[in-house]
Amino acid sequence: MANYRTGFVTAILMASSVIVLSARTHAPNPFEDGYFYLALHLNAPELCDKISPDTVEYGPVFGASDMRIRYLQSICFFDLAGKIGDASLCRRVKTISKLLRDGSGVSEDACQGRVRAGRINIGGSHATGLLLGVMGYTDDEIRKVFPKHPDRDESSNFLNHMLWEPRRSELIAHLNRLPDFSKGDAQATRDLYAAVPQCSPTKSDDYECERLRCALVRSHDDAPCVRALAQWRAPWR
Numbered sequence: 001m002a003n004y005r006t007g008f009v010t011a012i013l014m015a016s017s018v019i020v021l022s023a024r025t026h027a028p029n030p031f032e033d034g035y036f037y038l039a040l041h042l043n044a045p046e047l048c049d050k051i052s053p054d055t056v057e058y059g060p061v062f063g064a065s066d067m068r069i070r071y072l073q074s075i076c077f078f079d080l081a082g083k084i085g086d087a088s089l090c091r092r093v094k095t096i097s098k099l100l101r102d103g104s105g106v107s108e109d110a111c112q113g114r115v116r117a118g119r120i121n122i123g124g125s126h127a128t129g130l131l132l133g134v135m136g137y138t139d140d141e142i143r144k145v146f147p148k149h150p151d152r153d154e155s156s157n158f159l160n161h162m163l164w165e166p167r168r169s170e171l172i173a174h175l176n177r178l179p180d181f182s183k184g185d186a187q188a189t190r191d192l193y194a195a196v197p198q199c200s201p202t203k204s205d206d207y208e209c210e211r212l213r214c215a216l217v218r219s220h221d222d223a224p225c226v227r228a229l230a231q232w233r234a235p236w237r
Contacts, residue, residue: 146158
């Protein structure tokens with residue numbers, strides 16, 4: 001009976017700890033997903049800093065230990081450290097594990113090992129048009145370089161166009177316009193509307209403004225606004 005009681009109490013404590021952990025964490029939003037990929041394209045750790053430290057990304061339960069569960073900010077620093085060979089970024093990597101999800105593959109030690117193994121190439125992009133718009137590169141600006149935009153979305157091509165000096169320095173100078181979710185969603189929302197006042201909640205209902213508002217929603221894949229935006233064009237390209 002004593003062993004049964006001990007096991008029961010332990011199970012309750014474990015369940016309680018998961019509830020507390022869940023209450024402190026949240027899903028990423030499209031801005032943060034975009035920061036992760038853009039940080040790797042620009043070698044910009046300041047974008048990893050703008051991701052909330054409580055944002056958690058889930059992968060397959062039976063996937064690799066660096067995919068099952070991880071803090072998005074940590075994997076941003078983790079991958080960037082390996083890409084640019086900067087071991088100091090590994091100090092920013094935290095590990096999260098939860099029930100059947102072992103996240104030990106994302107750790108400071110594993111990050112150091114990745115840096116020692118040599119640089120890696122990172123592909124992919126997310127929410128490129130969204131981020132460019134907040135940084136001041138509107139559809140009109142992109143169209144000056146790629147006239148068929150947005151009928152054919154050229155956001156990623158425009159980003160690649162901006163990755164070469166002196167345009168790259170200009171692009172990096174505009175990163176400070178992006179909202180900082182490490183300060184909390186409420187402050188990030190205020191920062192966003194200060195940077196793009198024409199899209200404040202009581203103003204324009206055009207595509208770009210609707211996309212900005214939708215991008216503030218966490219668990220965004222299930223948000224009705226995503227389906228509405230898709231009638232215009234793919235929102236998170």
